[in-house]
Amino acid sequence: MKTIILAGGYATRLQPITIDRPKPLLPVAGIPIIDHILARGPFPGQPVVSTNRRFLSQFERWRDASAWDVDLVAEETVSEDEKLGTIGAIAYLIEKLGIDEDILVVGGDNIFGFESDELLSAYKGRPLIALFDLKDVEKVRHRFGVAVVKDGRIAYFQEKPAQPDSTLASTACYVFPKEILPLFGQFSKVAKKGKDAPGYFNEWLVEEKGQDIDPFIFDTSWYDIGDRASYIEANQHYGDCDTWRGEGVVIEDSTVSGSVILDNTRIYGSSISGCVIDSGCKLVGANLTNCLVGEKSWIRQMV
Numbered sequence: 001m002k003t004i005i006l007a008g009g010y011a012t013r014l015q016p017i018t019i020d021r022p023k024p025l026l027p028v029a030g031i032p033i034i035d036h037i038l039a040r041g042p043f044p045g046q047p048v049v050s051t052n053r054r055f056l057s058q059f060e061r062w063r064d065a066s067a068w069d070v071d072l073v074a075e076e077t078v079s080e081d082e083k084l085g086t087i088g089a090i091a092y093l094i095e096k097l098g099i100d101e102d103i104l105v106v107g108g109d110n111i112f113g114f115e116s117d118e119l120l121s122a123y124k125g126r127p128l129i130a131l132f133d134l135k136d137v138e139k140v141r142h143r144f145g146v147a148v149v150k151d152g153r154i155a156y157f158q159e160k161p162a163q164p165d166s167t168l169a170s171t172a173c174y175v176f177p178k179e180i181l182p183l184f185g186q187f188s189k190v191a192k193k194g195k196d197a198p199g200y201f202n203e204w205l206v207e208e209k210g211q212d213i214d215p216f217i218f219d220t221s222w223y224d225i226g227d228r229a230s231y232i233e234a235n236q237h238y239g240d241c242d243t244w245r246g247e248g249v250v251i252e253d254s255t256v257s258g259s260v261i262l263d264n265t266r267i268y269g270s271s272i273s274g275c276v277i278d279s280g281c282k283l284v285g286a287n288l289t290n291c292l293v294g295e296k297s298w299i300r301q302m303v
Contacts, residue, residue: 001044001120002099005037005070006172007059007108008052008089010080013227016294017278022055023225024108025062027262029239030246033225036111036238038068043116044104046071050093054078073097085196091184100178105198107172111234113220123175127213129154129202130173132222137164144169144224145199147215154213157203168215170199171222183209228276228292235260246279 011018018026024034038047048071051059056074063070075092077083084092090105104120112130119130131147140146145159146166158165187201205211223234235244236258243256246263256272262279270286277283278295285301293299 001102001104001175002097003043003045003047003104003106004090004093005034005047005049005106005108006086006089007034007055008050008075008077008083009109010052010054010083011109011226012080014231014276014292017276017292019294022051022058025058026225026231027246028111028223028225028231028234029244031238032062033111034062034108035066035068037106037108038070040112040114041116044120048073048093048097049108050075050089052077052083085188085191086198087184087191087196087201088188091188094181094184099181102175102177103181105172105174105176107224109225110172111221111223111225111238112171112173112218113222114218118218119173119175119216122214122216124214125177127177127180127202127205127211128175128216129213130171130216130218131168132171133217133219134167134169135219137167140164140167140169146170149215149217152214154202154206154215156206157199159197159199159203168217169222170202171224172198173216174198174202180205180211228290229274231276232258232260232274 007022007024011023025032028036046069049059050073052075059072075084122128134140141164142160145157146164147154147168147170148156148166187204188196206213225231225234243259245261248264249261250266252268254267254270259272259275261277264279265277265281267283270283272288274290275288277293280296281293282298286299
């Protein structure tokens with residue numbers, strides 16, 4: 001079995017902190033997201049980290065400084081407009097690497113609370129999808145693809161439904177048998193623009209190909225880090241804190257709550273709530289709520 005970690009996106013919803021930094025290398029409680037994922041292993045074989053040409057050098061530096069034995073493969077894209085969709089990226093890897101074995105696919109921005117062997121022990125040779133039970137319809141509505149499970153199989157999917165039939169959110173963690181691999185390329189050729197996502201692919205497998213898909217249902221923890229709020233929430237959970245502060249952070253005469261403050265940022269006489277402040281920033285007399293502040297920004301209230 002081959003393990004694939006998808007890390008080729010451009011994380012536009014987290015810009016400016018992801019303009020020059022790939023999302024999987026963002027720190028959560030001081031540790032890169034991708035390290036949190038790999039720590040849930042061991043994973044089958046040498047994991048392949050799929051990135052893009054723009055961020056390849058950053059992943060190379062990360063790999064060389066870490067203890068992880070991973071293979072890096074880059075798509076030939078450098079911008080959001082050029083990037084392959086998720087299914088297209090998997091199809092690209094299958095062809096480029098000549099993969100002819102079962103694959104475990106993990107999204108590089110998802111942190112799971114289960115161990116890899118728990119998932120793999122549930123694999124019976126059919127497609128397997130990890131489903132997180134949010135246990136609240138309102139948390140699912142318009143936000144996540146959901147799966148409806150009947151008689152131990154996934155009966156059907158709903159993609160970000162207004163009226164969810166389930167609270168089982170489809171996560172970015174899948175196991176596919178090698179017999180399915182040719183279908184990735186087939187689907188990516190017929191999928192409409194914006195519809196090249198795992199949720200649509202799995203729906204197509206069930207409805208068009210009559211494929212049985214097994215569920216792996218868990219409710220330990222799951223953080224799909226796609227925006228400011230989810231990034232803050234993950235830091236709060238793994239840092240066991242209200243506000244995560246990186247190394248060298250200085251906060252004086254200020255109120256800071258529900259935020260992430262990255263390394264070497266200085267905050268004086270300010271009020272900060274629900275914000276992500278990147279490293280090397282200086283804030284003086286700032287009043288910020290629900291903001292993303294880019295690296296080395298200086299913000300000063302003018303009187």
